[in-house]
Amino acid sequence: MCHFNVMHAYLALAILTLEFESSTIVLITIGTVNIMISLKRQLPKIELHSHLDGSVRPSTAAEIAEEEGIELNCSDLRELTERMTAPPSCTSLVEYLERFELPLLLMQSRAALKRIAYETAEDAALENVRYLEVRFAPQLHTGRGLSIDEIVGAVAEGLSAAEAKYGHTVRIILVCMRHHAQADNEEVVRAASRLAGLGVVGVDLAGDEAGYPNELHEEVFGLANQLGLPITIHAGEAAGACSIRCAVEKLHARRIGHGVRLREDAELLQLMSEQRIPLEMCVISNVQTKAVPSMESHPIREYLDGGLAVTVNTDNPTVSATNQTREYENLARRFRFTERDFMKVAENGIEAAFADGELKGRLRAQFRQEWRELGLVGSGEAGESRA
Ligand SMILES: [Zn+2]
Numbered sequence: 001m002c003h004f005n006v007m008h009a010y011l012a013l014a015i016l017t018l019e020f021e022s023s024t025i026v027l028i029t030i031g032t033v034n035i036m037i038s039l040k041r042q043l044p045k046i047e048l049h050s051h052l053d054g055s056v057r058p059s060t061a062a063e064i065a066e067e068e069g070i071e072l073n074c075s076d077l078r079e080l081t082e083r084m085t086a087p088p089s090c091t092s093l094v095e096y097l098e099r100f101e102l103p104l105l106l107m108q109s110r111a112a113l114k115r116i117a118y119e120t121a122e123d124a125a126l127e128n129v130r131y132l133e134v135r136f137a138p139q140l141h142t143g144r145g146l147s148i149d150e151i152v153g154a155v156a157e158g159l160s161a162a163e164a165k166y167g168h169t170v171r172i173i174l175v176c177m178r179h180h181a182q183a184d185n186e187e188v189v190r191a192a193s194r195l196a197g198l199g200v201v202g203v204d205l206a207g208d209e210a211g212y213p214n215e216l217h218e219e220v221f222g223l224a225n226q227l228g229l230p231i232t233i234h235a236g237e238a239a240g241a242c243s244i245r246c247a248v249e250k251l252h253a254r255r256i257g258h259g260v261r262l263r264e265d266a267e268l269l270q271l272m273s274e275q276r277i278p279l280e281m282c283v284i285s286n287v288q289t290k291a292v293p294s295m296e297s298h299p300i301r302e303y304l305d306g307g308l309a310v311t312v313n314t315d316n317p318t319v320s321a322t323n324q325t326r327e328y329e330n331l332a333r334r335f336r337f338t339e340r341d342f343m344k345v346a347e348n349g350i351e352a353a354f355a356d357g358e359l360k361g362r363l364r365a366q367f368r369q370e371w372r373e374l375g376l377v378g379s380g381e382a383g384e385s386r387a
Pocket of ligand 1: 049051234
């Protein structure tokens with residue numbers, strides 16, 4: 001697939017935005033050839049919440065198993081895909097998390113980690129994600145003797161190769177697991193601090209939120225805070241708003257993963273809005289894990305309109321059978337998101353990124369430029385939206 005900006009550097013393009021059966025199509029003319037591409041795909045995007053082990057292509061899983069002699073007991077690629085993808089409606093977050101067992105079996109060598117990291121960053125680039133934070137729990141990849149430094153090094157190599165090819169920016173968040181011992185999680189936090197040079201920009205807490213609540217992890221994230229690491233915490237997904245409050249007040253969370261159940265506490269919602277604490281929302285995943293009873297009851301529209309710093313994310317492209325474009329299409333169809341909403345979400349994403357001011361400034365300029373090329377803003381400031 002041609003990469004839009006690369007094409008743009010070498011060829012004269014004519015871009016026309018059309019409304020077609022209530023969805024926007026971008027018509028790109030290259031010479032005498034017209035290409036119709038959905039505007040949702042063309043919009044520049046930010047992805048802040050993407051798990052590496054939830055992003056493994058099934059075809060890659062099959063090839064790694066073959067190369068490394070790992071028996072998966074699957075008859076064909078279709079069965080393998082089914083085992084790596086959660087049903088549209090799981091009974092709980094725990095059932096959803098079972099879909100990670102197979103990919104984790106295959107993510108125990110440097111070569112496998114490097115390849116999966118490269119492909120995860122590549123898949124995001126093809127959805128026009130311009131800035132990506134990929135997260136993974138290094139302690140889940142030590143099964144065949146790799147050290148944490150070797151694991152992060154292999155992932156960083158794969159991500160750097162994809163950055164070099166596609167020109168986007170990819171950073172790493174290291175994940176502490178709720179069911180792991182405190183000493184193991186502290187080792188992850190120290191590694192995150194030590195490995196900033198490999199692109200590690202923060203730490204997270206993931207796993208069974210209901211079974212292992214935030215209160216158990218105060219010391220680990222106290223250490224992360226002391227070391228100056230930006231912190232995001234999965235909260236308000238499988239537990240209530242009190243889990244979000246604890247993440248903010250006791251675990252020093254600068255962002256919240258999901259935060260679906262924030263509306264249960266109006267005072268906290270107000271505080272999060274005033275303090276601009278971003279929510280990494282993953283709508284398709286949230287419906288699967290029963291964080292919300294149905295798509296219609298997801299609060300993303302209410303939160304965005306209420307002034308919360310909402311961002312749009314995939315969580316797990318393979319496990320949730322999604323990608324950024326599908327998330328955008330779902331939001332447009334089910335929640336009436338307009339181009340203006342998508343631009344707001346992207347601005348929120350840049351603001352929320354664990355990135356320095358210089359990189360954020362570059363991303364803002366790049367997004368304005370792409371919005372102008374897509375005819376979404378005038379030639380003046382980015383705020384002059386026509387949407
Ligand atoms: Zn997650």
